[in-house]
Amino acid sequence: MGKDIKLNSSEWCDVVFEGKNKQYGAYKLRQSSSKRHIVAFLVILLFAGFVSALPGLISEIKKLAQNQQENIDETFELSNIPVEDIPEENKIMQETAPPPPPLKTTVQFVPPTIAKDEDVSDKDVMKSQDEIQESKIQISVASVQGTSDKGVDIAELREHKVIVEEKQAEEKPFVTVEQMPTFPGGEVEMQKFIRDNLRYPIVAQEAGIQGRVTLRFVVSKTGAIENVTVVRGIDPSCDKEAVRVVQSMPKWIPGKQNGLNVPVYFNLPIQFRLQN
Numbered sequence: 190m191g192k193d194i195k196l197n198s199s200e201w202c203d204v205v206f207e208g209k210n211k212q213y214g215a216y217k218l219r220q221s222s223s224k225r226h227i228v229a230f231l232v233i234l235l236f237a238g239f240v241s242a243l244p245g246l247i248s249e250i251k252k253l254a255q256n257q258q259e260n261i262d263e264t265f266e267l268s269n270i271p272v273e274d275i276p277e278e279n280k281i282m283q284e285t286a287p288p289p290p291p292l293k294t295t296v297q298f299v300p301p302t303i304a305k306d307e308d309v310s311d312k313d314v315m316k317s318q319d320e321i322q323e324s325k326i327q328i329s330v331a332s333v334q335g336t337s338d339k340g341v342d343i344a345e346l347r348e349h350k351v352i353v354e355e356k357q358a359e360e361k362p363f364v365t366v367e368q369m370p371t372f373p374g375g376e377v378e379m380q381k382f383i384r385d386n387l388r389y390p391i392v393a394q395e396a397g398i399q400g401r402v403t404l405r406f407v408v409s410k411t412g413a414i415e416n417v418t419v420v421r422g423i424d425p426s427c428d429k430e431a432v433r434v435v436q437s438m439p440k441w442i443p444g445k446q447n448g449l450n451v452p453v454y455f456n457l458p459i460q461f462r463l464q465n
Contacts, residue, residue: 290341362407362452368445370408370453372438379438386434389461390426398424399463402431403456410450412440423461431459 372379393399400423407415417435422428435457444453 292341360410360452362454363444363446364454366444366446366451366453370412370441370444370455372441382438383434383459386437387459388430390424390430393424393426393461394463396424397463398427399461400427402428402459402461404431404435404459405454405456406435407452408441408443408455409452410443412443414438414441415452420456427461431461434459 372382401421402419402423403421404417405420406417409415414436417432419428419432443450445451
């Protein structure tokens with residue numbers, strides 16, 4: 190024990206644990222304590238250096254981000270792209286409507302009517318023949334204050350103008366309505382009309398064909414029978430005869446919905462029965 194022993198040396202650890210169980214964990218910890226102290230000191234030193242350098246690092250990052258933003262915000266001039274000339278046939282020409290022709294000065298012909306004096310205004314008074322001859326104004330369908338005597342009569346324009354009628358949307362027939370269409374005189378008259386006009390085909394009679402043909406048709410808002418179709422038939426000759434009879438019916442009393450005439454679908458069975 191005469192020589193000096195450093196406290197952080199392994200010899201000091203042997204002296205302390207002399208005669209003791211060196212397999213105990215404390216012995217190993219004491220042997221490696223100096224290394225752990227050095228590692229801990231280095232870690233603390235590195236952490237302190239990082240913390241001290243962190244403000245400068247953040248400042249550099251902000252400057253870099255600002256420079257990138259300035260580069261993005263810069264305005265660049267686009268290159269001048271030459272525009273090719275459009276071929277003449279591909280150009281859409283805008284057509285201008287010609288100006289209307291000058292109209293003649295005309296006076297409207299007013300047919301004479303009998304009315305009370307207080308009901309006749311000054312503009313409705315018919316001009317006399319003397320006045321018309323003196324003024325040399327042409328009689329036409331309307332009174333026009335024209336710009337020239339050599340212009341076009343307004344009646345000629347009306348004769349040559351094209352009237353485009355708006356195509357009305359097809360009204361879809363109803364299946365059921367408040368007041369269904371009926372045959373003139375009712376069900377009894379309809380059955381009488383069918384009996385009087387139905388002709389049993391000879392071919393069907395000879396073949397012993399009988400049964401019921403069901404037809405479907407539309408009773409229009411005017412009562413006319415339209416679009417007759419066979420829903421259920423028994424024979425082509427009988428089906429054709431049933432369609433013929435229905436198409437020959439007079440106009441029905443049309444169906445009504447909300448007080449107005451409307452087209453309605455109607456199903457009608459027609460019986461073909463052989464006599465015993």
